[in-house]
Structure formats: structure tokens, C-alpha cells
Amino acid sequence: MAKDKDMRRRRLPPSVSARLPKYYRTLRELIGTDILRVSSGELAKRMRLTPSQVRQDFSYLGGVGQQGYGYNVKDLYSAIGAVIGIPRNYSAIIICRRQQFGSALAKDPCFSTRGVNLKYIFSEAGDFAPSEHEVGITELGTRAKFSSPAYERAADYCRRTCADIAVLACDRTEADAAAEALESAGIRGIWNFTGKDLSCDVPVLDMNLSDMLLRLCCEITAETDE
Amino acid sequence: MAKDKDMRRRRLPPSVSARLPKYYRTLRELIGTDILRVSSGELAKRMRLTPSQVRQDFSYLGGVGQQGYGYNVKDLYSAIGAVIGIPRNYSAIIICRRQQFGSALAKDPCFSTRGVNLKYIFSEAGDFAPSEHEVGITELGTRAKFSSPAYERAADYCRRTCADIAVLACDRTEADAAAEALESAGIRGIWNFTGKDLSCDVPVLDMNLSDMLLRLCCEITAETDE
DNA sequence: TAGATTGTTAATCGATTAACAATC
DNA sequence: TAGATTGTTAATCGATTAACAATC
Numbered sequence: 001m002a003k004d005k006d007m008r009r010r011r012l013p014p015s016v017s018a019r020l021p022k023y024y025r026t027l028r029e030l031i032g033t034d035i036l037r038v039s040s041g042e043l044a045k046r047m048r049l050t051p052s053q054v055r056q057d058f059s060y061l062g063g064v065g066q067q068g069y070g071y072n073v074k075d076l077y078s079a080i081g082a083v084i085g086i087p088r089n090y091s092a093i094i095i096c097r098r099q100q101f102g103s104a105l106a107k108d109p110c111f112s113t114r115g116v117n118l119k120y121i122f123s124e125a126g127d128f129a130p131s132e133h134e135v136g137i138t139e140l141g142t143r144a145k146f147s148s149p150a151y152e153r154a155a156d157y158c159r160r161t162c163a164d165i166a167v168l169a170c171d172r173t174e175a176d177a178a179a180e181a182l183e184s185a186g187i188r189g190i191w192n193f194t195g196k197d198l199s200c201d202v203p204v205l206d207m208n209l210s211d212m213l214l215r216l217c218c219e220i221t222a223e224t225d226e
Numbered sequence: 227m228a229k230d231k232d233m234r235r236r237r238l239p240p241s242v243s244a245r246l247p248k249y250y251r252t253l254r255e256l257i258g259t260d261i262l263r264v265s266s267g268e269l270a271k272r273m274r275l276t277p278s279q280v281r282q283d284f285s286y287l288g289g290v291g292q293q294g295y296g297y298n299v300k301d302l303y304s305a306i307g308a309v310i311g312i313p314r315n316y317s318a319i320i321i322c323r324r325q326q327f328g329s330a331l332a333k334d335p336c337f338s339t340r341g342v343n344l345k346y347i348f349s350e351a352g353d354f355a356p357s358e359h360e361v362g363i364t365e366l367g368t369r370a371k372f373s374s375p376a377y378e379r380a381a382d383y384c385r386r387t388c389a390d391i392a393v394l395a396c397d398r399t400e401a402d403a404a405a406e407a408l409e410s411a412g413i414r415g416i417w418n419f420t421g422k423d424l425s426c427d428v429p430v431l432d433m434n435l436s437d438m439l440l441r442l443c444c445e446i447t448a449e450t451d452e
Numbered sequence: 453t454a455g456a457t458t459g460t461t462a463a464t465c466g467a468t469t470a471a472c473a474a475t476c
Numbered sequence: 477t478a479g480a481t482t483g484t485t486a487a488t489c490g491a492t493t494a495a496c497a498a499t500c
Contacts (some may be wrong), residue, residue: 012448015467021440039481051481052469059483067482068476084440085447104330110421116443137361165442189446191439195336203445205438209334212431213248213417214310216391217342219429220415221311222238239492265457277457278493285459293458294500 012083016057023057027077039070087129090188091117092165095154095178098125101193101209102169106130116165120157122150125193127157151178155185162186169193179204238309242283246306248273249283253303265296316344316414318391321371321380321404324351327419327435328395332356342391346383348376353383377404381411395419405430 025048030038040054058064064079067072092111096102103123110116122130152172166187170178175194190202198204252272256264266280284290290305291297318337322328337344347354377396392413396404401420415429424430
């Protein structure tokens with residue numbers, strides 16, 4: 001008894017949760033085209049998976065489909081959104097170096113389109129709200145001289161105002177100190193662009209650009225030699 | 227017979243090749259500290275793997291270790307580098323929008339530190355060699371009016387001069403056309419920052435920032451509910 | 453030689469695919 | 477009802493871990 005409930009509660013296997021964002025994105029696109037229902041076969045074709053895998057994955061969401069019909073696109077979209085945590089309206093801050101990577105991220109639509117509230121950007125050239133950022137960085141130049149590193153001001157902000165996610169794109173040499181400061185200020189996840197592996201208790205998503213570039217090189221090499 | 231040779235030749239499982247860049251990076255660090263030899267146990271500790279996995283992984287490289295001693299750091303480093311394709315000196319070009327993501331990538335050390343030759347940057351604000359790029363983007367502003375989109379000029383360049391890797395960070399709407407143009411111009415791999423899935427015959431490494439952000443959200447949510 | 457550590461085989465674990473009864 | 481399609485169980489496949497003989 002209550003077998004399906006147990007099923008629903010079982011922690012999602014990592015392989016499944018890694019696919020959720022892509023399901024979510026594909027379903028968004030379907031919503032945009034006014035398609036109301038979708039079968040595991042159709043979704044599998046769009047995402048280049050097997051129908052089996054799609055159904056197996058969705059079984060962890062607990063009975064979100066209907067036999068003979070398929071899945072209601074909007075229901076499925078919000079069921080997946082709920083598991084990801086979209087309704088929690090997470091907030092984010094960026095710690096970056098002027099004109100570098102993280103700074104460009106501030107303009108990326110990934111935050112606004114996914115319901116994550118980008119609140120503030122901290123860099124050695126000044127601290128900015130996203131709206132001020134473009135002007136701030138390119139025209140104002142350096143806003144002020146700071147005695148504290150950007151990550152400390154970010155941690156202070158975090159303590160005062162709360163923020164869930166830190167996009168960490170500071171210098172490698174500051175990475176450990178920054179992660180520690182942010183963690184003790186209550187940050188709940190770190191998107192790590194520093195290229196340094198962090199040891200944290202909160203979830204860390206590593207974006208090691210060098211590693212990624214080499215991964216592509218490796219594939220190219222394997223392709224050549226095959 | 228020739229059993230070990232067969233082993234060496236067997237195509238690397240994807241799980242193993244995905245770890246090679248991190249091995250490579252860790253070994254680089256060891257070289258930097260003048261450590262000459264390393265055991266599977268030591269390496270496992272640094273990389274948070276099991277010694278078994280390290281040895282299993284390296285077995286695909288074919289007898290690069292020595293019983294009772296471990297692995298010679300430099301030998302291992304170059305054996306892994308060879309599989310990745312470092313000695314092939316791959317070259318790269320960037321197709322991006324002004325001041326956006328790809329443009330910031332041009333300044334990232336991942337290319338130079340990994341022996342990938344970044345040759346040229348194409349954007350609607352002008353085409354630049356990496357050395358001209360910072361000045362070009364921020365001070366010169368728009369260099370010229372172009373009648374062709376950046377990806378077409380990139381494809382032309384690729385046909386004339388050759389380039390192995392395209393960092394594709396153009397607008398989503400141009401993603402398919404750009405990939406097709408670059409592929410037919412002879413590009414061998416695409417690092418895809420457009421947020422759109424490509425269908426290509428060459429290896430594609432997807433950097434879907436929205437998906438990645440949601441993956442982190444998902445982990446935070448799971449952590450909270452556990 | 454004795455201790456250390458590899459390379460490899462076997463055992464386990466997890467993820468994917470296939471099959472099919474349940475049911476809309 | 478008949479056709480479609482799910483949810484779930486069983487079979488397969490691949491990746492990780494454990495164990496140990498080979499050997500430096």
C-alpha cells in the first residue's frame with residue numbers, strides 16, 4: 001500500500017534530475033506553440049531519448065500522465081518546475097571581475113527567463129544593480145575605491161538581504177576565501193566559474209572552462225582517429 | 227595474444243574521457259609543485275575518486291604506471307594530453323555578440339593555458355584578432371557596417387585559413403544557420419553557447435546557461451527538502 | 453628481500469531499454 | 477469498443493568498486 005507515494009518520495013536519481021532542465025525547456029517551447037498534450041514518444045523524438053526513458057523519468061514525478069492520452073504539457077511543465085524549485089523564486093548575486101566572464105553573465109537572459117531574480121553584481125570596479133550595470137561598467141568606469149574584496153561585500157549583502165545563489169567569477173586566488181565567506185553568510189548554492197574546485201557544504205555547479213574546452217578537444221581527437 | 231594492445235586501442239568509454247581534463251589539470255598542478263611521482267591513491271584523494279577508478283581509467287592509456295612505484299607525473303601528463311589532443315595545437319575562433327558572453331570568453335585564459343590558439347573574433351561590432359579585441363570592443367565601438375552576418379565571415383575565414391573549434395555565441399535565431407555554415411566550412415567542433423540545441427555531424431559541447439542554472443536550483447531544492 | 457603499488461578480473465551498483473499488462 | 481499510451485517490472489548494458497595476483 002501507498003506504493004506510488006513511496007515512489008513519489010524516493011529521491012530522484014542524479015541521472016534523472018540532470019535531465020529535468022532540458023525537459024523543462026522543451027516543454028516551454030511546446031507551450032509557446034500552443035500544443036496541449038504530448039506523448040512520451042513525441043517528447044523522446046524532440047529530445048533524442050527513448051520513449052522508455054521519458055516514461056521512466058516521469059514516473060518519479062508520480063502519475064503525471066494519463067494512459068491512452070499522454071501528458072498534459074502545462075501540468076507536466078509545472079510538475080517539473082516544482083521539482084526544480086521554480087516557484088521558490090530563488091535570488092542570485094554575481095561576484096566578478098570587471099569586463100570578465102561573470103560581468104557578461106549579468107546581461108544573460110538565463111536569470112529572468114527562468115524566474116531567478118538577479119539582485120546585485122559585485123566587482124572591483126563597483127557594486128551595481130543589474131539595471132545600472134551596463135552603464136556602470138562601461139562608462140562610469142571604476143565607481144569607488146574599496147578596501148574590502150568584492151566577495152566580502154557580497155557576503156555582507158547576503159547577510160543583510162539574503163540571496164540563494166552566488167555566481168562566483170572572481171579571481172582563482174580568491175575562490176576559496178570567497179566560497180567560505182558566502183557560505184557562512186547563508187548562500188545556498190554556488191555557480192563556480194573560477195576554475196578552482198571548491199570544498200563546500202552547499203551545492204556547487206562547476207563551470208571549468210578549461211576542462212570543458214579540453215573535453216571538446218578530446219572528442220575532436222577521438223573523432224579524427226576513429 | 228596482443229591482448230594489452232587491444233586494450234590500448236579500445237575506444238575510451240565516455241565516462242573516462244569526461245574525466246581526462248580534470249586529471250590533466252590536477253597533474254599540471256603537481257608538475258607546478260615539482261612532485262615527480264604519484265600513486266593512484268594520492269591522485270584519488272586529490273580528485274575525490276577511488277584509487278580503483280583511477281587505475282581502471284589509466285588502464286585505457288596502456289601501461290603508463292609502474293608496479294610498486296606509481297605513475298611518473300610528467301609521463302602521465304603527456305599520455306593524457308596526447309589522448310585529449312593537446313599536441314595537435316587546435317585553433318579556435320569566436321562568433322559572438324558585442325559585449326555579451328562570447329566576447330568575454332575572448333579574454334579567458336582557457337585557450338592559452340591549454341594550448342588552443344584563439345585566432346579571431348567575429349561580431350556585429352567588427353572582426354578582431356584577440357590582441358585588438360579589448361580596445362576594439364570598448365573604445366573603437368563599431369568598426370564597420372557589415373552586410374553579412376558574423377557567422378558567414380567566420381565561415382569564410384575558416385575556409386581560407388582553417389580553424390578547428392568555433393565558439394558559437396551568436397543570437398539563438400542564427401544558431402542553426404551558423405552551425406551549418408561553419409560545418410560546411412570545415413570546422414571540427416562547436417562550443418555552443420547559444421542556448422539552442424544543434425544538429426551537427428561534428429562534436430558539439432553544449433553550454434546551455436539556463437539549463438545549468440536550473441540544475442543548480444534543482445540541487446538546492448533537493449537539499450532543502452531532504 | 454619486503455613493501456608498495458599497479459593492472460586486471462570479478463562483483464556490485466546504477467542507468468537505460470524492452471516488454472507488456474493496466475486503463476484511459 | 478478499439479486504439480493509444482501510460483506506469484511498472486524485468487532484462488540489458490555500462491560504470492564503479494573490490495579483490496588480488498603480478499611485479500617493480
